[in-house]
Amino acid sequence: MPWDDVNTAPEILISGCTPRYGGAGRPDQGSGLSGKRLGGGGLSDETWLGGGGLGGGRLGDGSGPIRPTRMLPTPSTTHVSFDNVYEPAEDSFLLLDTLSSASETAFLQERFAQQCPLVVEVGTGSGVVLAFVAANTSPIFGHSRVLTLGTDLNLFACKAASHTVQQALKESASQSSPSVFLEILNTDLTGSLRPHSVDLLIFNPPYVPTETIPDPPKHGIDDDTKSSSKSKNSTFDRDSQLLALSYAGGADGMEVTNRLLDQLHSILHLQRGVAYILLCAQNKPLKVQERLRNWGANWSVEVVGNSGKKGGWEKLQILRVWRT
Amino acid sequence: MKLLTLNFLTCARRTCKSSPLSFPLHPCDAELEIADVDFSLDFLRNILPRLEWDAMVALCSELSLPLSATVPAAAELSGAGDEPTQSAKDLHHLLLETNITAGKLVCGNCGHEYAIKEGIANFLLPAHMV
Numbered sequence: 001m002p003w004d005d006v007n008t009a010p011e012i013l014i015s016g017c018t019p020r021y022g023g024a025g026r027p028d029q030g031s032g033l034s035g036k037r038l039g040g041g042g043l044s045d046e047t048w049l050g051g052g053g054l055g056g057g058r059l060g061d062g063s064g065p066i067r068p069t070r071m072l073p074t075p076s077t078t079h080v081s082f083d084n085v086y087e088p089a090e091d092s093f094l095l096l097d098t099l100s101s102a103s104e105t106a107f108l109q110e111r112f113a114q115q116c117p118l119v120v121e122v123g124t125g126s127g128v129v130l131a132f133v134a135a136n137t138s139p140i141f142g143h144s145r146v147l148t149l150g151t152d153l154n155l156f157a158c159k160a161a162s163h164t165v166q167q168a169l170k171e172s173a174s175q176s177s178p179s180v181f182l183e184i185l186n187t188d189l190t191g192s193l194r195p196h197s198v199d200l201l202i203f204n205p206p207y208v209p210t211e212t213i214p215d216p217p218k219h220g221i222d223d224d225t226k227s228s229s230k231s232k233n234s235t236f237d238r239d240s241q242l243l244a245l246s247y248a249g250g251a252d253g254m255e256v257t258n259r260l261l262d263q264l265h266s267i268l269h270l271q272r273g274v275a276y277i278l279l280c281a282q283n284k285p286l287k288v289q290e291r292l293r294n295w296g297a298n299w300s301v302e303v304v305g306n307s308g309k310k311g312g313w314e315k316l317q318i319l320r321v322w323r324t
Numbered sequence: 325m326k327l328l329t330l331n332f333l334t335c336a337r338r339t340c341k342s343s344p345l346s347f348p349l350h351p352c353d354a355e356l357e358i359a360d361v362d363f364s365l366d367f368l369r370n371i372l373p374r375l376e377w378d379a380m381v382a383l384c385s386e387l388s389l390p391l392s393a394t395v396p397a398a399a400e401l402s403g404a405g406d407e408p409t410q411s412a413k414d415l416h417h418l419l420l421e422t423n424i425t426a427g428k429l430v431c432g433n434c435g436h437e438y439a440i441k442e443g444i445a446n447f448l449l450p451a452h453m454v
Contacts, residue, residue, distance in 0.1 A: 115370070116367065116370035116371050116373075116374055118332060118374075143366075144364070144366075144367075145364075145366055145367050145370045145371075147328075147371075149329070149332070153448065155444065155446075158444050159442075159444065162444070177362060177364045177366070177367070178362055180328075180361070180367060180420060182326055182328060182329045182332075183325055183326065183329055183443070183444070183445075184444065185333075185444070185445055185447055186444055186445065186446045186447060186448060187336060187445075187446075187447035187448060188336075188447075188448060188449075188454075191336035191447050191449070191454075192333055192334060192335070192336040192438075192445075192447035193332060193333065193334070194332050194333060194334045194347060195334075195341060197332045216448065217448060266341075
């Protein structure tokens with residue numbers, strides 16, 4: 001119930017905004033909050049709306065997350081420039097915890113016991129989530145016959161994520177045999193993937209409610225190496241736009257997620273397809289769930305992860321949507 | 325881009341998805357590079373049923389790479405003591421170790437060309453083409 005109370009209790013929104021890091025490392029972005037929020041990258045004069053600024057949950061507010069401690073290592077992203085790629089935050093970590101939880105590994109191991117599943121993360125950002133799955137296929141799936149592939153609009157993210165996954169695979173080389181990482185495609189959502197080819201889809205969307213969504217990069221992004229000849233301002237504007245694409249979700253923060261939900265029917269495998277989708281409180285998640293339940297008897301929906309309650313409501317949740 | 329990836333790709337334009345001509349995408353001016361990948365017989369056996377073999381044969385012939393016209397039977401992949409056969413090693417090399425690092429992928433339906441640079445394929449479309 002606490003979910004939809006959010007919209008009638010705006011003052012609660014502020015409570016999610018305790019900084020988890022000092023902002024010192026990213027002075028030109030105004031804050032060092034974890035999670036997605038308005039105001040990142042200097043695009044907006046508004047202050048953040050707390051769309052996942054979840055430091056509180058980790059600082060011990062007495063109502064901690066309802067999830068186990070993550071036993072598997074978090075992939076390193078120290079090589080990633082967070083000037084133009086979304087930095088792993090509470091939302092990313094909630095996905096790691098959920099995908100490696102007892103209930104989800106049991107579900108995935110049963111569903112993909114005899115398969116060679118194709119795992120696709122849409123909008124990889126730094127690649128921390130896809131790398132985590134790729135490096136931990138044995139504990140998650142019970143075997144390593146797993147293909148991983150990512151997509152991102154942001155070419156910098158594509159390069160960063162590719163590095164993150166490859167490095168995580170190298171570091172987990174002690175596994176009997178590693179999973180197969182295909183690549184990161186520079187594309188919008190699931191564009192260019194064959195219909196019904198995806199077994200497991202993961203999406204940490206741009207979920208912050210915003211008035212508008214920035215235009216996607218026109219046709220790729222100007223190459224890194226040329227940026228020295230550009231003014232500092234145009235690089236800053238470009239980076240701001242790229243960061244905005246990682247959090248700006250339009251009306252109810254749901255415009256991008258809705259487009260992805262519409263693609264699930266055509267992209268998920270006809271028998272095995274399953275998707276993990278992250279929502280925040282402002283997305284009106286009860287309404288989203290209700291809508292998905294109306295897809296009919298061939299689909300199931302369940303909340304399989306949440307960020308813990310603060311002030312009586314849950315800020316982030318992860319839906320598992322799957323064909324039955 | 326690994327050749328195996330092409331098994332899962334089609335044209336990004338919505339209007340092309342239903343056309344059989346949009347799969348596989350056709351490599352053009354492709355620069356190939358070999359990168360080592362750990363061999364796994366278990367993986368190879370299990371990926372076979374997922375391959376669109378005719379499509380893989382077609383695009384390998386476009387790249388002048390060898391691939392038998394028929395899918396190898398599981399028994400052809402390993403010999404005595406579960407040792408991988410040469411044809412298993414060749415298949416591994418082709419699907420997982422052969423990469424397109426630069427060039428284009430062309431849709432057989434609409435003719436749109438998607439660039440591959442530094443191994444990353446760009447499927448972003450101008451708004452009027454989505």
